[in-house]
Amino acid sequence: MAISAIPRGAAPGRIVPHTDDRVAAVAQAFENKAGRYELLRIEGNRAHYAFTNHQGHRTEAELALTAWQRMHAAAQAALVSLVLTAALACGVPAAGQSSSRQPVKAAIIPEDTPTRSITLPGSRPASSQPQNEHSEKLPSEPPADKAGPAPEVVAASLALELSSGDPNAEVHYKTALLALNRDDFTVATDELNEAAKAAPQNAVVLYGLAVVQARNRQPEMALPNLESANRIGLPDPEAARAPGLLAAIRYAVKKNEAEQRKVTPLKLWGSYDTALDSPTQEFEDRDGHTYFKIKTPLSREMFLWKVDGESTIRGHWLEKNTLTQEIIYADTKRHDPKPKTTTEEHWWLVTILINPDGSLDGSRMETCTRETGFGCEKPDRLHGAIVTFKGHVEPNGDITLGDINPKQGDPSQPLVLRKKSRVASAPPEDVHIDVE
8 A cells, every 4th residue: 555755844743634535734732932732632623732831830722623733833933933033143144145154053942032122110221321310201111011811812812713604794804813813913803893893792703802802911801792702602612712711811800900009110100299279469558558469379299200129219399389579659650669579499309118008108308498599509497307208199190198297286187199290300400309
């Protein structure tokens, strides 16, 4: 009996009947960035496999044979790309070129080689000092989530049904699958949303939309769609996979909620202020003329712009009031002098420590007082005074503090600092706030 040769380029593995006149090569095992996949058995057109992630956790699942082959092809393509990149980096000439370098020994390249560098929030810039020390400083972006979606979500996205079963939604569903195969989750999500509008009671479409939203780091949106698909009724393969997928999405939702509640220096970064009362006005008739005094209420502003470690942020605090005095003579023939306005500013160094429970402990130290016509070199009787306070962060980003300037015998009153902007600026040049 003649034995046919294995076609060149075929994947190693067992030969299983696919149709009456067709056979398919199915890989026994392969690896990708998520972990290792091992084929257990084949039943009909479904592949049962075991998945082991890089932390050693093992789980068993099943998907369509075509999806298994696509996963294997994608893993092989990624490996070839990495090998070619490493060869070029080592100086291996491209096809049709010669090289005078010494031969380079082939090296085994790990598949999960890091390819991205992450700048942690609060890290120092490349230079020792910023170009403009007093320009606005913006916070760094938070580090990317390297864990990625759960393996159950990845496996489900590669095993979606090839047809929605509804002609009204089919064109959008097919487009979404094409985008998903190219890792374009934005287009896949848009198309599946259109498919869901065309067929709102199609469980396969809602299931696919939930899977793609979970892959696109939108578990809060994926959860109601998956629950709706379960209520409507899923086909057997998706129904068997749904409990594990539901647990993975619910875990992602809970994790995101915990991250949102977590207080970090980067979330505190920005500028704050307090609500102001109406200006007060006083007048006094004396010696044939009237004295007018207009005094603005005390304003408080806080700017947090220096991250120090994982739980401390520093910046400056400004308290300011303005007094305008005007003299009006009773004799209309006399010329009234121009109004005189005096501004008094108190500058403080402020430090806030974030406790493990999310509460805040802080202190501020008065650095200098600056008045109109004078610089901050003018001494202040309160210079160097330190005031401590406690507080917490409101859900909208505002900070509530205990009374930081309590008068003896007065009850403590909370002070609410409203989050004004995520941009914070350093103080002027003549105000020296040492945040180091």
